[in-house]
Amino acid sequence: MSRLTDGHPRPTPIAAERGPAAGAVAAAASRATGTSLTEVLQRAELQVRLDRKYLVAADxxxxxxxxxxxxxxxxxxxxxxxxxxxxxxxxxxxLLTYREHLEGRDDRFKVRTRAYLDVAEAMFEVKLADPRKGTIKRRIGHPFRHRDRITSGAWRHLSAVLGAAGRRAPRELAPSCVTAYRRATFVARDGSARLTCDHDLLVSSEDRAERALSDHVLVEVKSAHGASFVDRALAALGLAPVSVSKYCVGMALLHPELPSGPWDALLERYFDRAPALAAA
Structure with a gap:
C-alpha cells in the first residue's frame, strides 16, 4: 500500500501472475453463455445465504x-x-475480527471495502455470521478514491448493521490487509446458486505482499437453501468444503507470528509461505 498526502494508507494495485488456474477459469468462462449483471442479480442475488468454499486444482x-x-x-x-x-x-x-474468526465466534463479522477495479467503483460491506441464517452481507456505495477509509456514511452503516445484531461497532478500525484477485462469476440457470471463482490472489499490507492461488481456484458456492447441484458435482469429484477466509489466510501469510490453527493445514497444502515479496 502507498500513502496519500494525508497519511492514510491506500492500496496500490499490483498485477497478478497468471498460472494454470487462470487458464482453467478463462476456458470455462469462454464456453459458457454470457449474461448481464442485472440478470445475475434477478436470478440469485443471495445477500442472505449459505456459503461453501472449495479449493479446486485447475484440472x-x-x-x-x-x-x-x-x-x-x-x-x-x-x-x-x-x-x-x-x-x-x-x-x-x-485484530478483533481476525481473532473472532480464529475462535469461531458465532456472531463474528468482517468490515471491508470492495473495489471493482475495471470500472473504478467501490462498496462498503459488513459481513456477519448468523448460526441460523448463514452469511449476511449488508453493503452501501462508497467513494472509490476513499476506499482506504471508513467515511461518516460508512460508519453509520456499520453501526446500524452491528447494532441490529446486538454488537457495538469498534471505534479503532484501521486498514489491516488488502486482497487482490481475478474473479469469474457463474450463475445457475434456475437461480438456485451462484458461484464465484477466484484465482491469482495477492495479499498485501504496507510493507509486505504474498502471492497465492496460481494453480488452484477458490470456488465459493452461494445458495439460499442447503447444498446445491454445484456442491453435489464437487462432491462427485471428491472435493469437500473447506473453512477458509481470504482475510484470515492473508493475515496469516503476512504475519507468520499470528496464531492460525484453523487454517494451518490449508496454508501448508495450498498456500506458499515463502519469504514475502517487496510491496510496490
Whole structure:
C-alpha cells in the first residue's frame, strides 16, 4: 500500500501472475453463455445465504466446468468475463475480527471495502455470521478514491448493521490487509446458486505482499437453501468444503507470528509461505 498526502494508507494495485488456474477459469468462462449483471442479480442475488468454499486444482476445475456446462451462465460486462477485484479489510489494533474468526465466534463479522477495479467503483460491506441464517452481507456505495477509509456514511452503516445484531461497532478500525484477485462469476440457470471463482490472489499490507492461488481456484458456492447441484458435482469429484477466509489466510501469510490453527493445514497444502515479496 502507498500513502496519500494525508497519511492514510491506500492500496496500490499490483498485477497478478497468471498460472494454470487462470487458464482453467478463462476456458470455462469462454464456453459458457454470457449474461448481464442485472440478470445475475434477478436470478440469485443471495445477500442472505449459505456459503461453501472449495479449493479446486485447475484440472479438476476444468472437469467441473464440463459437468455443469449446460446448467451455468457466466457474468459478462462489456464483453469481459473475468474481473479484477480488491478488498481492503479493517480491523482493530488488537485484530478483533481476525481473532473472532480464529475462535469461531458465532456472531463474528468482517468490515471491508470492495473495489471493482475495471470500472473504478467501490462498496462498503459488513459481513456477519448468523448460526441460523448463514452469511449476511449488508453493503452501501462508497467513494472509490476513499476506499482506504471508513467515511461518516460508512460508519453509520456499520453501526446500524452491528447494532441490529446486538454488537457495538469498534471505534479503532484501521486498514489491516488488502486482497487482490481475478474473479469469474457463474450463475445457475434456475437461480438456485451462484458461484464465484477466484484465482491469482495477492495479499498485501504496507510493507509486505504474498502471492497465492496460481494453480488452484477458490470456488465459493452461494445458495439460499442447503447444498446445491454445484456442491453435489464437487462432491462427485471428491472435493469437500473447506473453512477458509481470504482475510484470515492473508493475515496469516503476512504475519507468520499470528496464531492460525484453523487454517494451518490449508496454508501448508495450498498456500506458499515463502519469504514475502517487496510491496510496490
Amino acid at each position: 479438476r476445475f476444468s472437469r467441473l466446468a464440463e459437468l455443469l456446462a449446460h446448467e451455468l451462465d457466466v457474468l459478462e460486462i462489456d464483453e469481459s468475463r473475468s474481473f479484477a477485484y480488491e478488498s481492503l479489510y479493517f480491523d482493530t489494533p488488537g
